[in-house]
Structure formats: structure tokens, C-alpha cells
Amino acid sequence: MRLYIGLLHYPVYNKNYQKIASAITTTDLHDLARLARTYGIKKFFVINPLKDQHKLAERILSHWTVGYGAKYNQHRKEAFGLVAIASTLEETIEEIEGIEGEKPLLLATDARKQDARSITYTEAKDILDDERVVMLIFGTAWGLDKETIDHADYILDPIMGRTDYNHLSVRTAAAIILDRLAGR
């Protein structure tokens, strides 16, 4: 499996569907890094254009990979070893292309069902089983902006639980999606 994940902080929507840059949430980094390690993800990109946000992310990363945290919790060190910080989605695509020698398929996630280019979990799993390089993109705040959705090759179907309620945190949504796509 050649799966990469990205957590996008810009461009995303705020509550009123205005385009914003969101702040990095420490818990997201911890939870997604551990998920990445659990599900054999090749790299987890934290994507944020703001320089002060990079500094915050770098401080967290260095605490858990080379600082006191690395000694305190070896499991956390392993997980944070998969994290990379980037400014834009384009930059991560180039980095993946450099590693894999081919452009990744962009697979966006959205809590709203998309008409065009939507894809089921079974279809997405087949693409991964075919050893295609895939970049799975999660949006923070109120989700990925139309610009990113339009740019994606496919949009994964929303998670339907057991009710019509569809307002999960990005951490728990990412957990469910990765278990469905990459779980054995």
C-alpha cells in the first residue's frame, strides 16, 4: 500500500463557509500520527501556510522525536517519525512524486456527498490494493474548501454511521476512514 495522508489547514471553511486558515490542534497531530503508524501510512503531512504555525508544529515534533518525549514515550516517537510539515498541498504532491516517482491520486474527504467524482470505500480500497500512490486529504475546521474538492481526482463518500448525524471531529473521522480503507 502506498498511502499518504494530509491534514489541510488552508484553504478550509469556517462555520459560515468562508475560506480561512485554521490553527494547528495538538491533539490532531498526536491522534493522526498514531493512526498513520497503525495503518501503515507512508507519511502524514501537516499542511499549513502560516510560519508561526510551522514553528508550533516543529516544536511538538521535536519534543516527541528528539526531545524529552522521545525518551518518555517510544511509541509516540515512532508515530511522530511519520509526520512532515508543509506549506501547501502542491508542495506535498511534489514531495510524494519525488519519493514514488509518480504523481499521487488525490482523494479528498468531505462530510457532504459530492455528485461528481465521488467514490465508495470499496472502490478506494481497490485503488490502494492496486498499489497506486494515493494522497488522502482531510480538512480541518468546517472542511475542505471547494477549490481543493475541485482539484481532487476523487471524493470519498461521507461516513454514514447509523443515523443521519454526520458531524464528527477530523480525528475520529480519519480513524474510521483509515480503518475502512487500510484495515485488514
Added chain:
Amino acid sequence: MRLYIGLLHYPVYNKNYQKIASAITTTDLHDLARLARTYGIKKFFVINPLKDQHKLAERILSHWTVGYGAKYNQHRKEAFGLVAIASTLEETIEEIEGIEGEKPLLLATDARKQDARSITYTEAKDILDDERVVMLIFGTAWGLDKETIDHADYILDPIMGRTDYNHLSVRTAAAIILDRLAGR
């Protein structure tokens, strides 16, 4: 489906496998409440014996169910409507018995595979599909103490992702478990 969930803060293990009472994490309450609403859970019990921790949980709850948060975010209000605060596991069992007219089956979760009374996801799903009353228990910190494991009717198999790494947050583990047991 008659599924209840509980997030236990005592007795749980710390890093050195000593029995402790853990502190309530706000993010856990938000994430698990939203998961509960998504997966048709009847009630989500936050179980902590400490009175000051009850006050904290009550403050969060009241902000989102009757305070400013309830106006600000209707979805969050709906989710927090499923949350109840309790002091002990025994107390929640009595409450469930009062609602359902029968004792719930206790289904514990553990990141370590248990020899006795372990149960697969398929077996647990069958029990739920049979309309049995089930209380699914998640442990905070380093997981449920032996006392609770011994007391449970069944222990759900650990989540195996795609690697041998098995150190997820309780939020993301709960997401995966609920999707496997209660997802359609």
C-alpha cells in the same frame, strides 16, 4: 440496537501499570459524544469518582446543552444531550437496568489480547443485532484495570490496524470500534 458506552477514569492504569484515577479530557467528551450521536448509542456515561471532575464535566455539558454553546452549535447540543456523568461503573449498570428492565452485558475493550472471554467484532455485532442490552467500556490513560476486565462478560479483541503498532488514543479507538460494531 441497545448499546450504551462508558468512558472510565477509575480504575485505570498509568504508564507504570499502577491503578489511578485519570482526569477528564475535554476532547474525549466532545469526540465520544459526537460518535455516540452518529452511531445511535443510547447514552454515553462519563465515569469518574472525583467530585471536582464532575464539576468540570457538568460545566462543559451545560455550556453545550443550555449555555451559549447550545445556540452557537446545534449539532454539538444534540451530541451532548446523550452524555451522563456517573461516579462508578456499578452506578451506570443500575441506571441502564432501570431504563431497559434488564442488566446490560459488560463488554470491555483492551489494547492487549485477552485469553479468557475474548470476543471478535463479528461476535459482538451479532450480540447487538440480537437486541441484547450492551454496555461497552473504554478506558482512559493506559487502559482498563484488571479488576474491570475480570468483571466484564466479554473482552473485545484489540484493534489490529495494518501493522503491529497498537497505541491509539481512546477517541480514535472508540471511533473505529463503534464503526465496526454499529456502522451500517
